[in-house]
Amino acid sequence: LRSYAASRAAADDTAAEQDAARRRLFEHYLATADAAGRVLIPHFLRLPRAEPARVFDGTEAALDWLDTEWPNLAAAVEHPEAREYAWHLADALRAFFHHRGHHSEWIDTATTALTAAQAAGARQAQAAMRLSIALAGVNSGRYAEARAHLTTVLHDGLAADWPAGRAAVLNNLSAVHQRLGDPHEAIACGLESLRLCEELAIPGVTMALANVGFACGQVGDLDEALGHFGRALEIAERDGAKFSVAVVLVDLGHVHRDLGHPDAAAFYERALTANRELGYQYGEAAALSGRAVLEARAGDATRALSDAAEAVELTRRIGDRGTEASALAALGETCLRLGRAAEAVSPLSAALEIARETSFTWCEAAALTGLAEAALAVGDAELARTHGEAAAKLAARSGYRPLETRAAETLGQLAR
Template structure:
């Protein structure tokens, strides 16, 4: 005998019906763990249908020719139905009213998919009825969490987020999530992380609207946003402590180190970015975007960074908050610097300064000047970069506000561009001293790479040691920009010393790293360094240098354009092509002289001096 007990609410409902012999098949939305433990029942978990099986089900109901006529629409319909057999059958039953598969899919996509799955004028679809049975069987606190989870702006959620939504301890929220997963109302996506099936998300959204007051829903959203903000802020401060941030209370430190902070942000940032877009309390939009800046800078998510900060900027403009507008423009500008959008970055920074958005925020004005110094370095005006860096440093020192280390670093870099190597060494040396005194590991890593370049160009014996320290420091904090810069710089040093194998390996690794992080300007610099290494080692260099030149011109990176032209002149000279050497050399000379890049002027002059008159 086969006994079928269908759609069991729980083990207690099933136990009295078990016969003394025969085979029993029990179906349930619950896992029925205690029944498994007591009787030795074998669980057979069923996931949603694979895509191929969903298509086959539609063919069975509608006929193969109907599905074959609109295969893309059939696949989209299956996706909208979440690959649930019942939902697919209900959708197929509605086909006659909708017209065709594409029309039906469009109808479901444009409206409430659950409402679109009702048939014969029923007030409630069978899918909704099935969900309602499971929902009503839950204890009240589990029902509360289920519907509140619909307020999460992103796709996944964790116990801390659940705890914030229902205002219960995290451990209790974790137990409730496990119970919802056992009831198949949410699914475990990754360890400690859960998500909704799409149709269940629609159902939960309806329940939170029907069962919670607007005030209760708003309070739950605010607690969730506060959880997101305080945790993201703590993580960002772990990554880059020296970053200027909008004024807010410093959060409790919840991460043991950089790795923990990065791991949390790697999984949570899509939810945080979604929260920026959907935050009803607009101040959370710009504070969350501000907290994410260190992570985006670390990981190189430039497009997402700019999108998130632009959304927050729009919110700040609507609210008339000038300080928040300044912070978001600073953020967008930094993303622009990191991705080769130098002209855009300059526009945002000059807007902050010219429109007085940071007039009542001296630290914001100092940061805008410092970042503008970095932009001028790339756009071919190192003397203006020095002026901006000096003004930023003056503000930071006079007002005792953060930013001294990075102002010194930018001053050092600009001085290096115009050949004032002793001044650059002093600025970088002081920046390193302050960063080490303050325990600012990120700043130490950045400055070590800059110091290594200056020691190399001065011909100092300690350059190799500084490159080694810079690589170790940047890898420890996970800063890939700094790692790429140190690898490129060390490769040139090694090539000058005739170390073919190591120089080539370092230069090639730097290029690959810059491509991985998506920084076009840094990629151009790495390619120019690779080209210089090839010239020094007698290898073909034109391809790398031409790529560097193309990117430099695309991004208006003047220093890199002049360096690539210089390298092409050197390569042509080495290859015996005097005409090309002169062509590239004269172009490099003109650009370097206009900008005041004396080291490049000196380097290309050596090429031109070797050419026949």
């Protein structure tokens, strides 16, 4: 039917009429996709444009429409007549891609729009498209590529006249530095993003706090991390930002767990409910992994192994290599804490392989630490020493104090 309609339009309509029809189609796609994306992740920074009318009642309806229409939207970005619509359409799709994955298509769509923005000399649009490509890179384990796009925005001044864009770039750089082994730079970028967000009174405050908190946890400043996460949750709940609430609840579960607080279990339960209601599988996987480790540390095997395994499956379904590595490391730790050291080796080895492939330094150190503990538990002192020394060296170089402490404990047991 669409093919027939297109053939009749080509035969019966003038060039001006065809152009007007295409523009109406692009306007419809943009308004509807933008409305859907704002339901999914309201806090995302977007290119300046008129805010669309509310079309969808909730996340499920927005996702249903986008699941059906996103290939048409992506095709519209590539249409030679799309012109300035290209980067707005790609920008509107970012929240959907963040939810669902489709990383290759996400990168292709944003790259096409970036090329169009470069041809038009649209610097703000170039910044937005590089930010989108970088986020796709973070979500698919392409951290070095993500860093390159983000630093290009800063070095080329693409967001010089867009302070909110600069804040978003710094916040995403914070997430990249967490993974590439520089948590102190992650904290610095996150704090600068936070300063800009507070100064400009823009919605990025919650996620900036969350990134600073996560990096603080990596270096062992757990009380500091708890403070940042607690403030982030308070702001997100006050603003009715359901996506931010879901993300921060997972972080609070992790930090309460690592502090040994009994509240951890309740935060994980809330996090699972919130992320499942939003259909956000990244958050669901992280909450399942975290709860599995919590329960395994307490010796409760009731659901820990099934939770950890389900988290790995979720990450594979959405194609997030970095989160898959983290989930595998958590599965390995779950096995270890339940006295199944031999079973821990396979997921920890897989986590190590992915971590090295993606330059995910924190996960590499975590996997090495777990492998050292597993080798010690099965009586292979030589292998335990090899993995333990590698883990301790990497964790010390990066400033990951909790992992350095764990590796040192294993090496200390070998020295007795």
